[in-house]
Every structure is written in C-alpha cells, then in structure tokens.
C-alpha cells in the first residue's frame with residue numbers, strides 16, 4: 001500500500017478557491033437581525049446607571065437580566081459573566097446587546113447609550129495572584145546550596161491571533177430550541193456553555209461549525225462568551241440574529257497571548273546547570289479562564305528540551321484590569337521556550353562555553369525524567385536532528401564567521417511540544433468519543449473536530465480511506481453539528497490527529513472487519529495508555545503521553561542604521577512521529593514558524609491603562625509576503641505507538657522555536673544580550689546603547 | 694440615491710442605491726456574491742479584492758460611485774475562466790490553501806499580477822501579493838503557487 005504521508009489535494013480546495021465555501025458572514029436568513037455590543041468605557045468600577053435611548057419598534061436590549069440560566073460562561077475556570085450585572089473589571093467589558101434590523105440605526109443607538117460609573121483605581125501591575133503553582137524535582141532548593149548562581153530575567157508581550165476572519169456567529173430559534181452557526185474551534189465548548197447560560201436541556205441547543213477563517217486558539221474559548229450572549233438574545237427575541245465583530249472590536253476585546261515574565265536562577269556544577277529555580281508570572285487579564293492551564297503548560301516546559309536534575313519552579317497568574325488573555329497556538333510554551341532557550345545561551349556565554357555544545361550536553365534523552373518526573377519514553381532524535389540542521393544551514397561556519405562581522409547573525413532553538421491535554425485532562429475531563437457510520441458504500445466520520453485551515457477534513461478522510469483501502473470520495477466528513485456528532489473534544493492542544501485520529505483509526509479497523517455488513521455504526525472512546533499517571537496538584541507524573549520535537553535555525557541581518565531586522569532564511573527539522581499528509585504538515589510548518597518569528601521580532605501589541613493600543617491591521621503588523629524568506633523544512637519519522645500510523649502533534653510545535661531562534665540570531669548580530677520579545681528596532685537601539693555584551 | 698450602471702462578471706447591471714456604499718457591501722448584500730470577504734474593512738488585508746477594469750482593488754475601500762461604467766470581476770466571475778483553473782490547480786499543488794479566507798483575494802491578486810507579467814521573479818511575486826494578508830500559510834506556499842501558475846499558464850495570459 002502507498003505510504004500515507006504522500007500528499008493528496010486538499011478536499012476543500014475547490015470550494016475555498018472559488019469563493020463558494022460558507023463562512024459565518026456568508027449565511028443569510030430571512031428577517032435576520034443584527035446585534036451590537038454595549039461596552040464599558042472604564043477599566044474598573046461599578047455601573048451606577050444606564051440610560052438607553054428610546055428604541056424604535058423592532059429593536060431590543062438584551063442584558064444580564066435576560067440570562068435565563070447561570071450568568072457565567074462555562075470554560076475551564078468559571079469566572080466570566082455572560083453580561084456584567086454591574087461590576088466592571090476591564091475596559092470594553094460587555095454590558096448588553098442592542099439588537100435590531102438596521103446596522104446604521106444600531107450604530108446610532110449605540111452612541112446614545114449613557115452610562116455612569118462609580119470608578120475605582122484599576123490594577124495594571126502584577127500583584128493580584130489568582131493562581132499559584134509550585135513544584136520541585138530532585139532535592140529542589142536543597143540541591144542549590146553552595147553552588148555558583150547565574151540569574152537572568154526574560155519578558156514577552158502580547159500576541160494577537162489575527163485570524164483574517166473575525167469572530168462571529170449567526171443563530172436562529174426553532175420553537176424552544178436555539179441553533180448557532182459559528183466560527184469556532186470547539187463546538188461542544190460552545191454547546192455546554194450555552195446550555196448553562198440558558199438553563200436549557202441538552203437537546204434544546206444545537207451548535208454547527210461554519211467554515212472557519214483561521215483561529216490559532218483565538219476561537220477556542222472566546223466564542224463561548226459571544227455564543228452565550230447571542231443565544232440569550234435569540235431565546236428572548238425569538239428571531240434569527242447575527243453577531244459578527246468588525247476588526248477593531250475583535251482586536252480590542254478578544255483574548256490574546258499572555259504576556260509573561262520569567263526569572264531564572266541557574267546553579268552551576270561542573271559547567272552544567274545542575275539546579276534551576278524559576279519564578280514565572282503571566283498576566284491573565286480580568287478573568288482567570290484558561291490562564292491556570294496556560295501557566296501549567298509553561299511551567300512544565302521550564303527545562304526546555306533539556307534534562308536538569310534539581311528544580312524549584314513556581315508561577316502565578318496575575319489578575320489585572322485588562323482584556324482577558326487566553327488560548328493561542330502554543331499555549332504558554334512559546335513564552336517559556338523563549339526564556340529557557342535564551343537562558344541556556346546566556347549561561348553558556350557567562351561560563352565562556354560554546355552554547356550549542358552546552359545545550360547538547362544537557363539534551364534530554366530517551367528514558368530521562370521530565371521536569372515532572374514523567375519519562376520521555378520514546379526515542380529522542382534531537383542529536384540527529386541537530387546534525388541535519390547544521391549540515392543544511394552551515395550553522396557552525398556561519399556562527400563562527402558572524403562572531404567577527406557586525407549586524408549578521410544566526411541562531412538555533414531546540415524545543416518540544418507535549419501533545420494533547422496536560423496531565424489527565426483527556427481521561428478525566430474530555431473523554432473523547434467518536435463514531436464511524438457505514439451506510440451502503442459510504443463511511444461517515446462523526447467527530448467534533450474542526451477544520452480551521454489545518455486540514456483536518458482532508459487528513460481524517462485520508463486516514464479512514466487508507467485504513468479501509470477505499471476511495472477517499474466514499475468517506476464523508478461534514479462540518480461538525482452537535483445534533484449529529486458525539487463530543488470528541490475541542491480542536492486544541494495538538495490533540496486532533498494524535499488523540500482523536502487514534503480513536504478514529506481504531507474505529508476504522510473495526511469497520512473494516514465488518515465491511516460486508518450494509519449499515520452499522522461503530523462507537524469508540526478514548527482509552528488512556530496505562531502508563532500515563534499524573535497528579536495535577538503536585539505536578540508529578542507524565543504530563544503528556546508523547547512529545548513532538550523541533551529545531552529551528554534562523555539567519556538574520558540587522559540594518560546598521562535603522563535596526564530593521566531582515567530574516568534571510570530558516571532551516572527546520574521536526575519529529576512529529578509520522579506525517580499523515582506531508583504537504584499539509586509543510587503548510588503547518590511554514591505558517592507556524594511565520595507566526596513564531598513574527599512573535600520574536602515584529603508583532604507589537606501593548607496596552608495603555610487597559611486600552612489595547614493596536615486597533616486594526618495597520619497598527620498591528622503581521623508579516624506580509626514581503627517579510628517572508630525561504631524556509632527549508634525536514635521531517636524525521638519517529639512513530640508513536642498510540643497515534644494513527646505513528647502520528648503525533650503538529651499544529652503548535654512549529655510556532656514555538658521561531659521567537660528564540662530569531663532573538664538569538666539578532667543577539668549575535670548586535671553582540672548584545674536579548675532579554676525580551678519582540679526585538680523591535682527601538683529595543684535594539686536600547687541594547688546597543690546600554691545592553692550587556 | 695443614484696442609479697449606478699456597471700458591468701459585473703460580464704453582465705450589465707444597474708442599481709439604484711446610496712453611491713457612498715462600499716462596493717464590498719453591494720456585492721455581498723445586493724448581489725449575493727460572498728466570495729469577496731471582509732477581513733479588516735479598511736484596505737489592509739485584501740480579502741475583499743476584486744478586479745476593476747482588470748486591476749486589483751480592495752472592494753471595501755471603493756465607494757459604489759467609483760464603479761460607474763467600470764467592469765468588476767469577482768472570484769465568482771473569475772472562477773469560470775481557464776486562467777482560474779490554472780491558478781486553482783497551482784494553489785492545490787503547492788498547498789497554498791489553509792483556512793481559505795484569504796484565498797479568493799490571493800487568486801485575484803495572482804490574476805492581476807500574471808496579467809501584467811507572466812514571468813514574475815520571486816521579488817515581483819512578493820510585491821504582487823503584498824497587499825493581501827494571510828495568517829495561515831506564511832506565504833511561501835502561495836508564492837510557490839504563483840510560480841507554478843506562471844509556468845503552466847503559458848499562452849493563457
């Protein structure tokens with residue numbers, strides 16, 4: 001049989017090229033109303049009074065008093081109201097919806113809403129810890145006594161997902177049932193949130209995925225908020241309604257990557273980091289939401305791709321009166337890998353050692369303990385991968401040459417990504433279910449996984465067709481609709497192919513055995529590999545069933561007058577187990593790295609007293625075709641026993657190494673240590689004037 | 694209100710409406726042509742791109758008044774041509790389509806570029822695509838698609 005990795009054309013190319021694919025804004029329903037959001041104009045305080053203008057016939061206000069169920073959006077940590085009942089915790093917090101048939105009228109009405117507040121002093125510094133974690137490994141602090149210490153601090157700022165399609169839903173009532181069609185990653189997150197907000201029975205809420213115009217984590221938990229708001233409006237007004245954000249609203253109020261600060265102290269013995277103490281903080285914004293889970297993924301990655309015997313690790317989520325932060329491809333790992341890769345680089349420099357050799361000396365190997373005393377069970381191919389990247393990029397020679405030339409540099413990052421939910425999430429919280437239905441000569445894939453561009457529709461149909469040895473046209477996979485598909489879990493955490501695909505593959509094997517039967521359905525549920533044991537409270541055990549690994553090399557030139565960074569070329573090697581479709585994986589590799597590089601040097605987002613200063617695509621610069629350089633990518637096969645054909649996670653891995661690699665390249669180019677990203681021309685100037693050599 | 698006449702995907706149209714409305718809204722709402730997308734609404738992303746007298750324009754930044762007597766081609770119209778087939782196959786072959794939200798605009802940009810320059814260099818391709826944002830692909834595979842189209846499209850442009 002053909003190797004499954006050999007690429008095929010994506011099944012949705014045709015519709016997407018011709019403009020036929022239906023995104024949420026493309027749906028039109030007779031008599032559809034529009035919803036605009038009334039928002040706070042202060043960052044902290046209490047609403048004293050709201051005066052709405054007189055509403056014309058057919059216009060409505062929907063607020064917290066209309067929420068029939070619980071006025072809380074169900075996410076991992078439940079602390080975000082559907083509509084505030086009076087307390088304001090961040091600027092532009094949603095207060096109510098104005099709903100009606102004409103956008104111009106709604107805009108006008110919106111301007112006439114008068115709200116008076118009892119203002120309070122908002123908190124923007126990181127002092128209000130709402131989640132605190134601590135764990136150690138080996139002898140913890142005790143191991144550090146009497147050793148030389150090297151300390152550095154690292155900082156990362158916001159990153160915006162900047163999907164080209166903004167957030168949105170349309171919805172409609174059918175008797176006492178509410179149906180929402182949305183640009184979402186997680187149909188069942190939305191469904192469960194709406195059930196709670198409406199206090200409705202399960203069969204009274206239906207969620208359908210429209211074609212998704214990019215998500216990158218941004219459509220993981222945020223859609224639950226606006227889905228609940230819209231569902232409340234529909235159940236009150238009993239008409240179809242559209243709630244779609246314009247770009248400015250999307251930029252100002254949706255979740256972003258958590259800014260972070262990391263303090264590392266390395267304890268040195270025999271030219272090795274023998275012990276590591278880390279104190280990590282992330283800015284959660286006004287709500288906790290997913291921040292605790294983001295923090296734990298970051299903390300678990302604290303040793304990077306390396307083994308360190310003794311650890312003392314702690315971290316906090318700080319609540320501030322700023323827009324809530326949330327999921328973004330990588331989920332805490334990009335922040336930590338930036339910090340830890342720079343730290344290894346900086347410690348090596350202080351010890352006057354070659355940084356690559358220093359890193360290779362610490363590299364995690366098969367059967368080593370992870371930071372949480374789990375085990376890297378599968379072969380770790382990093383030494384070979386590094387060798388490959390060195391050969392292709394001529395890293396050693398360039399690294400040496402650029403030591404003596406100015407404004408040219410090359411950097412290398414080593415990293416991994418833990419595939420699937422952290423810890424026992426799959427087993428205890430998600431409990432993924434899948435169905436395959438055979439009907440005559442067709443096989444239907446019934447799962448809740450969303451194709452948001454990463455190619456799920458193609459790769460899953462290909463997977464099932466390959467196992468059954470039938471034509472891909474006979475395998476059907478429609479956009480998930482919660483009335484028809486079981487909850488196979490959210491489309492997040494690089495879990496879709498490895499975890500859901502693993503279950504689908506098991507189901508497909510059963511379908512194959514019974515293939516001569518006409519019509520039947522196979523139901524399968526996630527089974528956790530027995531060796532996975534993890535204790536969330538103590539951070540002990542196997543945090544992930546498997547790891548994908550990567551190496552990025554980035555070469556840059558910095559303009560000596562303007563300090564503009566010009567990326568010349570990148571070389572990457574990834575171990576993702578096995579590619580289910582090589583071309584799709586290459587697309588993920590390029591796209592992820594582009595986002596990771598831009599995170600490192602280009603994308604600037606900040607707030608001033610709680611107000612996000614970049615409100616459109618002119619202010620918030622993402623890469624254009626002009627910013628891109630040639631990218632070479634190589635894949636190493638290293639099949640994982642429980643993934644389909646050995647596949648592990650892909651989606652997030654490719655974002656993680658970009659920022660540290662570009663930062664190290666810039667560091668070499670300017671001969672000054674880099675401690676924060678993005679490395680903008682302003683920061684480069686500051687380093688050149690006052691930085692550490 | 695004003696009567697505006699223009700050619701849309703090969704057919705003559707006349708519409709009586711507010712001439713300051715954005716072409717994008719008129720296409721999507723009045724003609725139900727939803728291939729052009731709204732990504733930013735301010736001329737930055739190219740998701741709403743269409744051809745106006747064979748030149749690429751961002752339809753979100755064009756008031757309908759400017760369309761008077763012009764010829765507009767949207768992705769729906771363009772997708773009926775042989776050139777489209779070549780470009781589409783090139784996008785498939787290169788892997789240039791992910792979420793697809795930028796894709797109609799990218800294809801319009803490709804047509805506009807190849808129409809002027811059938812053998813663009815890498816740099817010329819980058820310039821040709823620089824008005825269209827894509828957050829998914831990192832552009833290289835789209836650049837590759839344009840190269841493939843320029844090779845296989847011999848004689849069509």
Ligand code: FES
Nearest residue numbers: 732734738739753
């Ligand atoms: S929507 Fe027109 S350029 Fe972005």
Ligand code: FES
Nearest residue numbers: 792795827828829
């Ligand atoms: S494919 Fe998603 S924005 Fe280009």
